[in-house]
Amino acid sequence: MTEYEKMCIGxxxxxxxxxxxxxxxxxxxxxxxxxxxxxxxSEKREKILDELLPNRKEGTYLxxxxxxxxxxxxxxxxxxxxxxxxxCVDCAKVTIGDNVFLGPNVSILTPMHPFLPEERNPxxxxxxxxxxxxxxxxxxxxxxxxxxxxxxxxxxxxxxxxCVIGAGSVVTRDIPPHYLAVGNPCRVIREISEKDSIKYxxxxx
Numbered sequence: 001m002t003e004y005e006k007m008c009i010g011x012x013x014x015x016x017x018x019x020x021x022x023x024x025x026x027x028x029x030x031x032x033x034x035x036x037x038x039x040x041x042s043e044k045r046e047k048i049l050d051e052l053l054p055n056r057k058e059g060t061y062l063x064x065x066x067x068x069x070x071x072x073x074x075x076x077x078x079x080x081x082x083x084x085x086x087x088c089v090d091c092a093k094v095t096i097g098d099n100v101f102l103g104p105n106v107s108i109l110t111p112m113h114p115f116l117p118e119e120r121n122p123x124x125x126x127x128x129x130x131x132x133x134x135x136x137x138x139x140x141x142x143x144x145x146x147x148x149x150x151x152x153x154x155x156x157x158x159x160x161x162x163c164v165i166g167a168g169s170v171v172t173r174d175i176p177p178h179y180l181a182v183g184n185p186c187r188v189i190r191e192i193s194e195k196d197s198i199k200y201x202x203x204x205x
Contacts, residue, residue, distance in 0.1 A: 103149035
């Protein structure tokens with residue numbers, strides 16, 4: 001089994017494997033290229049995303065700057081929008097559904113490290129290079145979800161359809177569909193219902 005295969009299925013892997021380094025360097029270069037583009041350079045941005053984020057559907061818009069670790073491990077549905085400073089450390093699979101909005105400074109973090117320092121600290125491989133032990137857990141964000149600004153989502157989490165995750169939250173556990181959840185750690189506050197419709201907010205019209 002390759003180190004890439006181990007990484008993708010949640011096993012301990014060597015993050016300094018030559019192939020993984022090659023994939024990361026490519027993604028990091030593409031991040032830089034994308035972040036140097038202007039908003040109106042849509043064709044240029046699309047060409048970069050064809051390499052950086054090939055598993056995407058129509059309507060994807062990344063405001064930028066963006067920071068993907070691999071890119072190829074992330075899939076996004078229709079009408080995906082990410083505001084400024086989107087970070088996606090996609091060592092495990094990241095699955096984002098249709099009509100998902102991300103506010104500024106959202107971080108999706110799949111990597112995990114051992115808690116014990118003697119297992120977490122760097123060590124020297126047989127070939128003399130330094131590395132460490134890592135593993136990763138997938139993240140899933142279901143359709144029609146709004147992730148507000150400065151939210152961090154930790155590996156292993158599924159956020160259900162139609163959720164709103166409040167600004168500044170740190171999501172460490174699954175959130176059921178159609179709920180407002182807020183806090184650090186993020187907790188379910190209440191179910192979202194018809195009463196939340198903007199048509200009842202007369203001050204907005």
